[in-house]
Amino acid sequence: MPEIAADAEDNTSTSFSKSVSGPSGVVYGVTLVFAILMAVNVLLFMFRDYPRHRFKTTDFCCPDVLQHLFSTVNSSIDPCNSIFSHTCYVTTSEDYFEPPSLHNDPVGSIPATEAGGALAAYYRACILSLESSNASLGAASANALIDVAKPPRGTSLTPQSLAALFVELSLVYGLPSAIEFGVGALDDFTPYLKVSLASLPNHKATDASGPLEMIMVDALDVLNKAFVLQVSMQEVHAFSASLAKSKADITEKYTFDVLNTMAPDVSASVWKQLLRNFYIGENSTVYSSPIQLLKKKFAEFLKPERMQSTLVSTLVAASVKLSFEVLLEASTRSAKTQTCRRRSKVLLPLLVLDKIGTMSSAAQDAAIRYAYNIAAGAVLRKAFGGTGSEGFYKVEKALKEMRILLPSDIVPRDLLTPSMTSGYAHAELAIRAYMLRAQRHQTFALRLPEDSAKSFLKNHVTITGNVLVVPASVYTLISLSNVTDPLVLMATVGVYLADSVWQFVFAGNWSEASSARLRAYQSCIESNTRSLIEWPSELLWLSVQTSFEASQYSNWDAWVDTSGAWNLTQGQIFYMTFVKYLLCESPHSRHPTYGMDVDVFMSAFEDFYRSFRCSVTASMMTGTACSL
Known part of the structure; x- marks a missing residue:
């Protein structure tokens, strides 16, 4: 390259033109383009990861001019997403910035489908609108x-x-x-x-x-x-x-x-x-x-x-x-930024199940696993990483902010088209239309009270018409039009939930005495072959052991029918067991706040397991046999 520069200075304009049109000129042009792209990359690199520097005190949104620049060269490149993985950086506290992108929402970084793009576009439009005068x-x-x-x-x-x-x-x-x-x-x-x-x-x-x-x-x-x-x-x-x-x-x-x-x-x-x-x-x-x-x-x-x-x-x-x-409800820029974040949270229903619709049961099963793992995986990662009470508090807060998830047939197309991103007012209209339609769909098509979308811990599993409502750390609404036996789908959901939960349980550092008791209980169930549903054996034996112990108290939640069989709600068995072993019998766990903080997570499962009945005859309660 120095030789090219030297030639350019010493030779005539004619010879310079020839050098450019030859192989060396091609190299020069490629190098120039590369240098320009690298310069753009360096200038914006500071916005690529989660910056945590106190001197960054302003919001930043990926400039439209960058999008236009790349689109003229290669329309498949999206610099705000593919290269820099964000649309905006937003001040969330004194030393923390969070980048909502087309694959992460601006609240909890929850993986999303096209709905994530709609949310990011809405959020970006809201932030950019703050630059406008009243x-x-x-x-x-x-x-x-x-x-x-x-x-x-x-x-x-x-x-x-x-x-x-x-x-x-x-x-x-x-x-x-x-x-x-x-x-x-x-x-x-x-x-x-x-x-x-x-x-x-x-x-x-x-x-x-x-x-x-x-x-x-x-x-x-x-x-x-x-x-x-x-x-x-x-x-x-x-x-x-x-x-x-x-x-x-x-x-x-x-x-x-x-x-x-x-x-x-x-x-x-x-x-x-x-x-x-x-x-x-x-x-x-x-x-x-x-x-x-x-x-x-x-x-x-x-x-x-x-x-x-x-x-x-x-x-x-x-x-x-x-x-x-x-836009006028907040008087300062900081307050308006928080307004954008707060209003963006109402889009969380879009983020997971907007593509389930009325699929086959196999596709539904996969979608359920995916939706559940979003929340359960977050808790598991926190636990495995030895996160203290502050980390668990963040997970608890994220779970509480979750709202009911709705199928794709009620997501307005306005949210999925580029036209709504041209300005905040357009985006706000689309969001209003979505929320009102979702509320009516929930109330009249699903026959659920309005409060059920606002309460994370108080709903129950129900089957209404052809819809199954499953509290599974987040609430999922699943069409059952292609499922002949709802219990089959419910059992499948139970397997997914139990698998993840017991990864969580057995990853703990239990005391020697607790481990011995767990192994003994496990042996009882694993030797039993009469399980009606092939759940993970860890859940089965732990549930039965709880039924043995619970029967010793007068206030346990069970009843005896005319045939003398005990019927105990599986959800209450499970919840009692979790509290007993994590909160009472794991004081030496490597996670000091294990039971107390995860209680919020686990309570989401309680009502789900209310749909399963554990029938144990009076003779079985002595421990001579176990059957579910």
Whole structure:
């Protein structure tokens, strides 16, 4: 290379051109390209691994220009993911930064499928949006509503299409801005509809310099240009004031046809069509504000001369809610970063089972093993590594943050397409749509109370219709449409759980006395050949031994049927055994906090094993024989 440089300086421009076009020129060009790529690599290398330096005090997101640069050379290279393995670095504490990537969520580094990409894109959009001033939020929100919700315009603006927009803003995006619609479940999971006037953010028309007013001004400007209208800010304020003045807290019970009474311009068949996808039909009960009040507001909103103003005012109000409730709820950059992290956590349901759907039982089995190992593997690694109480606390916290997992048929495609990554407002709309759809799917299709998605330790195994709900350190929802015998699948799940659990148990450094007792108990079960389900023998013998000991107490959880057989809940056997041996009989374990901290992990299994019955006759309780 020095020779090439020397030639370039000493020879004429003609000879220089010849040298470049020859073999040496090719080497020079390749070297130059390599040097440029290496320079980019060096500049960004500091962001590749988990930096833990106190002098790093700002967030960082992989620049879009880098993506564009590589895409022009080789579209298969994704520098933010394939090369640097991240999309953003985010300050999480004084000395710790965490990089959410397309394969790791920004909360607990849980492996993911395409849903991980959606989560990373959402998180990145949220972080980058913090660079924007408050004045731009209204415009961003309005543009997102136009692009995603696709409101009616021109000749497509009719009473029916405007009513459809009211329904969509409420039930699809959770942004009620004129008439508010809500769907709930009665005790028997029968869906009902609730209708009322929407509540808008508190605003004084005289506060012309406040952030809310600036959002409204920017949103109105975008909407007027998009629809080629000239709706004034005075009309928007009058719309908001009218809703606030007419608001009523009284709720009355009606039948479905009351909707046609409220809005005669929208027929009952149209209402039925609009609400069909939200589990509401003509037999549903309707709870609403007084009918005359709503009839008056519908008539006002749907007048031909008022529809354009209503359309724009409604979308301005929705824009305010979209931006004001999210991006303005934190006053500092640090608080806004935490807001992005907190809101990203609601995407955890996407991360594991979004591809199970209605597969064959073999594929389901593999998916169950994978989902379980995500949580169980984390605990096992902590235990095997000799992690102290702080490490276990982090695992416990991660497990508690888990939420119910849902199949792919309810994941909106918006989350899996590049269009939602163009800005935070688009991403926020997609997330809202996903969460509302997931909640309704859980309530009405799976017939599970809403609280079951929020409580990690209190659910029970159930079979409802063709759905099996299994608490397995994380809750999994598995379609059983292709499984003829649910117990077969349940037994398979039990094997996976027991395998991992007993890796955990036997890896401990037990005292000599405890090890001797364990070996004795193991011998009893391993010599038995009458097991109905081929579970790992370690689980079987330990469960039977607990039943022997538990029968000596008057308060053990068992009952005797008319034939004299004892029936003890397997989950309680298992849980009692775990607590007994880990918490009471392993004080010399190499992990001092073994039992106390892992109790949170193990309690997730308790309800799962409630679905299995251990039947032991009275004679067997003496230990002369064991049978499950």
